[in-house]
Amino acid sequence: MKVGLIVEGHGEVASVPILLRRILQELAPALNPVVLPPHRVPRGQLVKEEGLQRAVEFMARKVGDDGRILILLDADDDLPCVLGPRLLTKAREHRPDRDISVVVAKREYEAWFLVAAESLRGRRGLPGDLAPPPAPEEVRDAKGWLSHHMVDGYSETIDQPALTSLFDLTTARRAGSFDKLFREVERLLGLAVTPPPAPVEPDGGS
Structure with a gap:
């Protein structure tokens, strides 16, 4: 089985295969699909029907009849619950013969790092007492938040x-859009869909 990835950002070209393999290692270590190099399409093109169709057609040919396609992009100021279903409908209308999923990260991919910020303490120049901001998925510039907290700033690529490769996946599932990614990977690969982790109550201290 081949899995084709369609992404919008330069950073995601390297990041999403890593993330998918980490998720698979946690969910089904024995499963070893062929993860194809991501096909990058600028967001401005990907959210338009013609650009989306071109990307889906390209990847549909790459993955073959039994392949799977995962489209991942940032919401920016759009609502994931609106943008995601709209793109999914158009993608499936174009290639109903392929199993396709669309996941829209609320605001930015980097918001998932903010949700799991405690698991990144002391890594990549981040402080040892790093804590997530209030409502991490509502932060308008997650890249900027990370850059502010990193010694040498944040480089997407x-x-x-x-x-x-470092952030805690279970903690990140507290973010609705990341939990959606988990569930879509399970669905695409025919695995039992697992419930999200129970929310952790704040300690009320620090």
């Missing part, structure tokens, strides 16, 4: 893949 360098730090995004590195942090993707």
Whole structure:
């Protein structure tokens, strides 16, 4: 089985295969699909029907009849619950013969790092007492938040893949859009869909 990835950002080209393999290692270590190199399409093109169809057609040919396609992009100021279903409908209308999923990260991919910020303490120049901001998925500039807290600033192409290999996946599932990614990977690969982790109550101290 081949899995084709369609992404919008330069950082995601390196990051999403890492993330998918980490999720698979946790869910089904014995499963070993062929993860194809991501096909990057600028967001401005990907959210338009013609650009989306071109990307889906390209990847549909790559993965073959039994392949799967995962489309991942940032919501920015759009609502994931609106943008995601709209793109999914158009993608499936174009290639109903392929199993396709669309996941829209609320605001930014980097918001998932903010949700799991405690698991990144002391890594990649982040402080040892790093804590997530209130409502991490509502932060308008997650990249800027990370850059502010990192000694040498944040580089999407360098730090995004590195942090993707480090952040705690279970904690990140507290973010609705990341939990959606987990569930879509399970669905695409025919695995039992697992419930999200129970929310952790704040300690009320620090």
